[in-house]
Amino acid sequence: MKATWEKIEKNLGVLEVEVDAERVTAALDKAFNKVVKKANVPGFRKGKVPRPIFESRFGVESLYQDAIDILLPEAYGEAVEQTDIFPVDRPEVDIEQFAKGQSFIFKAKITVKPEVKLGDYKGLEVPVQKAEVTEEELSAELARLQERHAELVVVEEEAAANGDIAVIDFDGYVDDVPFEGGKAERHSLELGSNSFIPGFEEQVVGMATGDFKDVEVTFPDEYHAENLAGKKAVFKVKLHEIKRKQLPALDDEFAKDVSEFETLDEYKADLKAQLESRKEEELKGLRENAVVDKAAANAEVEIPEAMINSEVENMVRDFDTRLRQQGMNMDMFLSFSGQTREDLQNQMKGDAEKRVRNNLVLEVIAKQENIEVSEEEVNEELATMAEAYKRTPEEIRSILAANGSLGSLSEELSLRKTIDFLVSNSVEVEAVEEAPAAEDTKAE
Template sequence: MKASWEKTEKNRGVLTVEVDEGQLEEALGQAFRKVVTKVNIPGFRKGKVPRSIFEKRFGVEALYQDALDILLPKAYQSAVEETKIEPVDQPEIDIDQLEKGKPFIFKATVTVKPEVALGEYKGLEIPEEDFSVKPEDVDVELKQMQERQGELIVVEDGEVEEKDRAIIDFEGFVDGEPFEGGKAEQYNLEVGSGQFIPGFEEQLVGMKQGEEKEIKVTFPEEYHAEELAGKEAVFKVKLHEIKRMQLPELDDEFAQDVSEFDTLDELKADIENKLKEQKQQEEENHKRNTLVEQAAQNAEIEVPPVMVEHEIDHMLRHFEQQLSMQGINLEQYAQFTGQDIAAIREQFKEDAEKKVRANLVLEAIAEQESIQVNDEEVEAELKKLAEQMNRELEEVKRLLTAQGGLGSVKEDLKIRKTVDLLVSNSKNAA
């Protein structure tokens, strides 16, 4: 097999591959053995038709597609390895020559990992930022604990307030006509949560139990349902019930209910200590993220759009998992927020591009500094993972091997060591 690589653009080029006729013949033979079992020709038992008779009847061209399915993936992968290119997307294949008795020639147009021209990555400075724990930080944490212990009670005589739960019926109309998805009964809405179209929840404030009201809103211009985008709508709303969170008193009894401590002061001290630990971790993350961002900004690199799209795919899958834990899917989220999937993807684009850029730069620094990860370091990392997952080490290894993840553990460690290098060589290093 022969392979040659020619760059045509910054991150794209053409891989020309020539496979000798012997390999093509072998693939045609495999293709024939696959299809002959399905062929009926008078005078021959099924699966026993000689290849010469098959080709005379149907032509050798009838075998080409199956032969390509067999030959192309292996030939392309071998050519990638031979030319030492790093594709980041599926190739565009063009067949130049496919003829029995002659070499098989094809061209693959490929987007490859971009070259990185590193700038300054040592001696970088981290801007000062305050990571101390303040009294109000403790108060916020305490307030959240208080709210978690709160109890929803029915408000018999009162008006809807921000953060109340309003149990409502509603039906929406555009130009006097009801629209699909605009009607619900006994809907439990947290007022101020932002679930509904802007302006809807605010107009619930002040309503009383049993009251009916018309709420006028305008759908966002980017609303996922094009027939509603930018249009004015009227919702007929009936309020059935108001539920409000009743919070417990912040006292020693509260501390005893939510912790192992006897007094509120002891609970506050524990919260402060835990917050200090969190802040220390935040400070460390801030240092590392800031240095990576600076190193990435100092480098010259043209990120292929396809790499950004792949990263958006990854981020969107993670986002969907988070939504599923809240009991909703991506389509419902899009409907609640008045967006379509394309708009949601666009929100991830900037962060995705930064992440791809940072990873490429860190890989380049690791190569420049000859950073390596040995087997002992991988083993130690796997032991940590096993402890975190509360599983046996060998079981974790089997799981990761099945998922193709052992290599990623090594790469993650290499990136971590590279960031360690940035930190130790920064101006702020102790």
């Protein structure tokens, strides 16, 4: 087989392939063995029609498309490997020649991975910050833990306020007609959570236990139920009960309840250490992002639209997976947010382009610096994954191999090593705080 690659512009080129006649004959044989099983010829059972009689009745040309479908993918794959190109989109294939006894010639217009011209990537300056935890941050974390361990107590004499849980019945009407989904009994609603139609919760604030009230609201114009979008509605509301969070006191008993420590001071010291560790990880991530962004900004690369679109689809799939883990799905999210799938894709496009650019630059830096991943490093990562998923390393390897993801694991490890290389070769500089904006002293 002969294959030639000619670049015609930027990341676009033409791959011309010629496959010898012997392989064409073999592909026609496979095509015949496939279609003869369904061929209806008087006097012969299906699958038993002799080849000469089949070709005489239907013509050898009837086998061409099936033969092309058999031969083209394998020939294309071999040609890509032979010419050492990296396609990033489906090729546009033009069949030049295909016939019995002749070679198979086709051309494929292909978008390939772009060339990257590296700029400076060593000695990059990145701001460094200390992982210090302030008293305000420690107090905020303690307050959050108080909230988590708060008890709900029934309030008898006071009116409902923001932050309370109101247990209500409601019955909704549009133009004096009840609508689907507008009725519930003893529904627990956290006031101030903005989980209901705008304006609803504010009108429940101030109600007392046993009160009745007509709550008037207007559905948002982008409301997911089109028959209600923009409509005015009246909800007849009855307040059954008010529950209010009662925060535990910050004392030694609290520390004993929520930790293994005996005193609040011991617990606060441990909590501060945890916050410092968490902040160190966050700052480490920020430094890694900063050095990669700078290296990518210094490089020259023209990214094909196909690569960006592919990354957008990956991001959409990941987002859908996270939604499902939260008991939601993409259709529900789009309905609630009033967006279309295209809107979501457009929002992700900027981040997708940045991801593609950064990964392309990291790949070339890894090649430039001979950064490779050893089998031992792969095995270590498999062992880490096995521990996390309560499987054996061999099981994890088999699962990744079956999914075709084992190579991706090596690529991921290579990217991590390259990022570590960039960080170790960067220069720490003190973070400069932005000066506050000067007040406008211009006389009116």
